[in-house]
Amino acid sequence: MTAVLTPPPPRATRRAGRATRPVVVELRRGLGPWTGLAVLLTLLVTMYGKAPGWQGRWADATNTLHVAAGLLAGPLALAAGCWQGGRDRRRGTLDLWESAARPPLRRLFVAVAPSALWPAAGALLADAVCLLATWPYAAGGRPFLELLAADAVAVAALGALGHVVGRAVRWRLTAPLLGIVGYVALGVGAYGQGSARWLGPAAEHQFLWDRPVWWFGPVSMAWTAGLALSALLAAGLRPARRRLLALVPLAVAVAAAGLILRLPPDEGPWRPDPALARPLCDDGVPQVCLTAVDARLLPEVSAALAPLNAHLKGIPGAPVRWVGGPFGPPRPGDVELPNAAADAVRGRLPRPDLYLNAAASWLLSDTCRPGDGTGPDAERTSVVNLAVIEWLAPTPEDYGPDTTAARPYIDRLRAKPAAAQRDYLARYLAANTCRPEEVPIP
Structure with missing residues (x-):
């Protein structure tokens, strides 16, 4: 008997078969790609406007990306996910979607993929662009990639939570209102004073020579992802008794939140890095x-x-x-x-000239106690102090106070011989400017 060999299907047919997988179809259509693009452009435009401040240091770049992702990308993902979640209800295809021969939970995960993955992809791409823009200028330290990854997980979790709300609530205005509420809640949480502010994805940190504790990034991911997964399991599992499985990721999220809440309110997860400091x-x-x-x-x-x-x-x-x-x-x-x-x-x-003037002002400033720096010579002492600063480090013409009253003293100091200038400066540094009668006059 002669065996009949069936030729393999053409390459185009195989490619088409792979492209028809449900999750791929869902990722390609609907609001998902536009949400990812909106997140990308929102972050890039925001970062571009602040580029002079963050582009020279890894810590500044990471911190600015972190705050922008939490305050801007998070609410945007929340609102877009809510609108995407209500799509089938608005189109009247919810019954058709639920009649598909797939488990309810699998159907929900396929449906929620665009709401979660596209905003996270947009945030990660914006992170990559901004870090590449920082690389030529940054000196010490490194970007905190674990925190940026945690931010992307938080954005994805917010998109998934918005999707669940959109499936459950019929009102069309739910999506924009949810975005507004999310923005306010994340902003209030970010600028709070207690340890709870470190639960949010937008808590700001200012010190350039610190680094986060090693476990903060993974624990933050467990916190946000656990909440989102718990909501998805509660919404997608059938029958109702299976919804008890939602308690597992919820327990993980609660445990992660407990670790974060034990952080000091002011420092949070940040500790001095001896190599940077x-x-x-x-x-x-x-x-x-x-x-x-x-x-x-x-x-x-x-x-x-x-x-x-x-x-x-x-x-x-x-x-x-x-x-x-x-x-x-x-x-x-x-x-x-x-x-x-x-x-x-x-x-x-x-502006080296401005920096020089600021350094001279800091050098010659005194912290006086209440009641000091008063008396008949107080005004003259203030003018002399301004004159000495202007002599040591002149204020640029386009900046600074009016020096007309101090001009006679400035001219006297500049006219002195070098030895006399040094003698006067030594006497001035030795005087207590909080006691105006001790300040020598040029």
């Missing part, structure tokens, strides 16, 4: 010391302070070090620097 100093006099996370800024800050350091070098009472960072208890002769990270743009110091 270690001081890097130049060899100038006085020294300029910044943290390792701002290593790229050190040459520019040193150059900006060079004119002021030339005046202070060798003067009794002058600072020994300019410090900017968490270097522990200050040593004798340490003077705090203005925040160079706040003034930097893409790892550069755009």
Whole structure:
């Protein structure tokens, strides 16, 4: 007997067969792709408007992406998921969809896939674009990828929860109202004061030399994904007794929330990173010391302070070090620097003249107790202080206070010989400006 060999189906037929899988069909149609695009564009436009502030440091980029994803992408996914969830009810095809020869839970997971996966994909793509834009300018540290992954899971979970609400509630205005309520709730949670704010996906953190504890990212994923999965199981399982399985992911979510709630209210999951907080100093006099996370800024800050350091070098009472960072208890002769990270743009110091003037102002400012700094000489002392700052570090013409009253003192200081200038500066640094009668007049 001769065997008859059946030829394999053409490649185009095989490809078409694979493309007709239900989850692929659901991902390609409806609101899902547009939701992912909307999330992507929303995050990119928001990040583009703030690019000068975050593009120079991994911590700033991660923090800004985290807040934008929580406050903008989250409510958008919630509203879009709700609208997608009510699609079959609006079209009158809900009975047809439920009559398909598949288990109810499988049908629900197929239906919810666009609401969850597309917003998460949009958020992850925006993360990748922004991190690539940060890479040429960032110095120390690394992006906290585990937190960005947790943000994507949170966005997907919000999309899934919105889908469940859309299937259960018939009102057409549910989707926009749910998005508004979600935005308000996430915003209030993000800017709260207790430990509960770390449960939300938009809690902000400011310190550049910290890192999150290793378990926070996975636990945050368990918290948000557990809530969403519990809602899906409760909505999709039949008969009702099987809905008890929804308690399993709910228990995981509650356990994860318990761990997060035990975090300190202020610091949350963030701890100092010794590698990022270690001081890097130049060899100038006085020294300029910044943290390792701002290593790229050190040459520019040193150059900006060079004119002021030339005046202070060798003067009794002058600072020994300019410090900017968490270097522990200050040593004798340490003077705090203005925040160079706040003034930097893409790892550069755009206005060295402003930074120099701010450093001189910080050096010559005193914290007076109530009742100090008063008396008949108080106004004159304030004018003399302004004159000394302008002499050491002139304020740029397009910035700063009116120096007309201090002009005579400024001219006197500039007209003095170098030795007389150094003698006056030593006497001024030794005086207590909170006692106006002790301040020497130029």
